[in-house]
Amino acid sequence: MSDSYIFRFATIMVVLVAAILTLVASLLKPMQEDNRRAEKMQEILGAANINVSRDSAIHVYQHRLIAEYAISLQGDITTVYDGSKQEFTKGENRPFEMDMKRLMNDLERYEKGSLETAPTLPLFIMRDHNDDSLFVFPLRGNGLWGPIWGNMALKNDLNTVAGASFDHAGETPGLGAQINTDQFSEQFENTRIFDDDGEFVSIKVVKGGVENSSIPGDHGVDAISGGTITSNGVTHMIEDGFRYYLPFIKKYQ
Amino acid sequence: MAEAKEKDPLFSPKNRKLLSEPLVLNNPITVQVLGICSALAITVKLEPSVVMAISVIAIMGIANLIISIIRKLIPPRIRIIVMLTVISSLVVLTDQILEAFLYDVSKQLSVFVGLIITNCIIMGRLEAFASNNKPWPSFLDGIGNAFGYAWILVVVGFFRELLGSGEIYGYPLMEKLGMYQIGYVDNGLMILPPAALFIVGIIIWVHRGKNEELVDIS
Numbered sequence: 442m443s444d445s446y447i448f449r450f451a452t453i454m455v456v457l458v459a460a461i462l463t464l465v466a467s468l469l470k471p472m473q474e475d476n477r478r479a480e481k482m483q484e485i486l487g488a489a490n491i492n493v494s495r496d497s498a499i500h501v502y503q504h505r506l507i508a509e510y511a512i513s514l515q516g517d518i519t520t521v522y523d524g525s526k527q528e529f530t531k532g533e534n535r536p537f538e539m540d541m542k543r544l545m546n547d548l549e550r551y552e553k554g555s556l557e558t559a560p561t562l563p564l565f566i567m568r569d570h571n572d573d574s575l576f577v578f579p580l581r582g583n584g585l586w587g588p589i590w591g592n593m594a595l596k597n598d599l600n601t602v603a604g605a606s607f608d609h610a611g612e613t614p615g616l617g618a619q620i621n622t623d624q625f626s627e628q629f630e631n632t633r634i635f636d637d638d639g640e641f642v643s644i645k646v647v648k649g650g651v652e653n654s655s656i657p658g659d660h661g662v663d664a665i666s667g668g669t670i671t672s673n674g675v676t677h678m679i680e681d682g683f684r685y686y687l688p689f690i691k692k693y694q
Numbered sequence: 695m696a697e698a699k700e701k702d703p704l705f706s707p708k709n710r711k712l713l714s715e716p717l718v719l720n721n722p723i724t725v726q727v728l729g730i731c732s733a734l735a736i737t738v739k740l741e742p743s744v745v746m747a748i749s750v751i752a753i754m755g756i757a758n759l760i761i762s763i764i765r766k767l768i769p770p771r772i773r774i775i776v777m778l779t780v781i782s783s784l785v786v787l788t789d790q791i792l793e794a795f796l797y798d799v800s801k802q803l804s805v806f807v808g809l810i811i812t813n814c815i816i817m818g819r820l821e822a823f824a825s826n827n828k829p830w831p832s833f834l835d836g837i838g839n840a841f842g843y844a845w846i847l848v849v850v851g852f853f854r855e856l857l858g859s860g861e862i863y864g865y866p867l868m869e870k871l872g873m874y875q876i877g878y879v880d881n882g883l884m885i886l887p888p889a890a891l892f893i894v895g896i897i898i899w900v901h902r903g904k905n906e907e908l909v910d911i912s
Contacts, residue, residue: 447769454776458783465790472794480797495797611806615738615859615885667885 481537487606487626488592489567489575503527505568509536511561514551516688519561536563541581541590548685562685567594575603578686582678585670586611589620589678593629599694602644605629607675617671628662634683636660641687643680646672704830712834716842718905722815723846724898725908729815733847734890736806740863743851745803746810747844751837753784754816758824758836765825777820782811815843850893858884 479495482502486493493501506524511532513519520532544563550556565577575594582589591607605626612618619625632644644661647654648669651661664672683690703709722728736742760780761768768776789807792800800807810816819839824832855861860868860880868878883889902908 442769442771447772450767450769451772451775454779458779462783462786465787469790469794473790473797476793476797613738614736614742615855667882 484590484606484608485565485567485577485579485592488577488594488604489569490594490604491567491570507566507568507574510564510566511536511539512564512686512689513561514559514685514688516686516690516692518689524566536561536565539563541579542588545581562689564686564689565592569594569603573597573603578682580678580682582674582681584609584612584620584674585617585668586613589671589674591620591626591675591678593679593682595634599690600633600635602629602632602634609671612671613668615667616665617668619665619668620671620675625662625665631659632662633659634679641683643676643683646676648672709831709834712831713838713841716835716839717845718842718901719908721842721846721901722818722839723843723894724901726815726818728818729813729843730891730894732806732809732813733843733850733894734887735809737847737851737854737890738858738885739861740848740851740855742803742806743847745799746806747840747847749788749803749807750810750813750816751840751844753781753788753810754819754836754840755833756836757781757784757816758819758832759829761820761824762827762829762832765827768825773825774817774821777817777825778811781816781820785810813843815839846894846897849897850890853893854884854889857881858889 476495479498483493483495483498486498486502486505489505491501491505503524508524509520509522510518511520511534518531520534520536521530522528522532522535522537523530539561541563544560547556547560551559563579565579567575567577569575574597576596576599577592577594580591580593587610589607589609589612591605593605594603595601596603607620607626609618609620612620629644634641634643636642642660645656646664647656647661648664650663651658654661716722720726723730723733732746736746757777757780761777764776785807788810789800792803792807816836819836823835827835852862855863856867858881860866860873860878868874868880
């Protein structure tokens, strides 16, 4: 077979494959987006201790949402999306649509000085089963193999954790992947992010168990055995995530 | 084109053999020792093992079929690249379709779907069989080898989940049996990758014990 045949074959093959993949990807994109949005709502609801299937998540989310906020790094509320009226009372970009991956990048770049405009942080105010309002903080960090993320709901005192949900892209099944189980996230209930003096101490995921460590029980949870790096990732994610919200929390506590 | 005129029935003894041989006598994992890496990575639990097994069966059947159909057009000098392109396109397609229609399954498999590209069994069969044989036998060969891979995966996943986490398909069997109360402890080693090698080793041992023709095959 001649060289020109090889080139022709390769060119046709590449163009054909690219066309098929592009076509399928753009056809399926709306469905994938819907799945992702519903999942995000499910995760936010999960942190507020409302467990729903992904199919009903969109409906329940609308029902349970009090407001979506965007918060400046100085702690001011820059956007308010009212959940019951489903309209903006301030600002115009829905905090729900913020991409956490991009946000974390922007925050890093802003702190290094390579980004001019300061990013704003999303915050979700949800109504739980007892009709109490909960503040759900989205978090994102790194596990062993890839990104991990989660949501943590604080009670009205902006200190006590009401619930949490975590998930991951590709942590090891049976080990780090266990952060998305209820057994892991339930431990966070009633832990606190501030100590008695009002200092931010966050919540640590403790290897070997909280009981055997010097960390008080309301500031730590048990790590996953065999999933140390993922567990440490959760610790860093919570600490780094809440640090950005501290001005807001201090202002409204 | 003399070969094209012979009419083999769809499931002639020859074709049936293509399907059944890789299950035992020419098993890709225990005899050809291919695809070991993925057998280590995803068999901690039964569920990802099963989903991975199904995905590999589908992709391998289709990849073998496609390569066999275009086998006379493929320039030999770039055949490996062509095979890789076909496999990876199929894997990307599978990933996209799962994400749109079976979102939960797609989340579970996550990075492992991508790993199918690197599964040496697929490349091995494309090169050894599909590029020299007609579409139907190639398809059967692909499915057969994928099943041979799949059952080992499921067996390894079963034992690792049972002994390592005390569960079967997420069902806490050991807890329900009350094993923990009488002092039973999960074996943490089974969760780690080497455990898959131990189990594959045991399977190979039993396998060769039962099939003497496999001993000293070299």
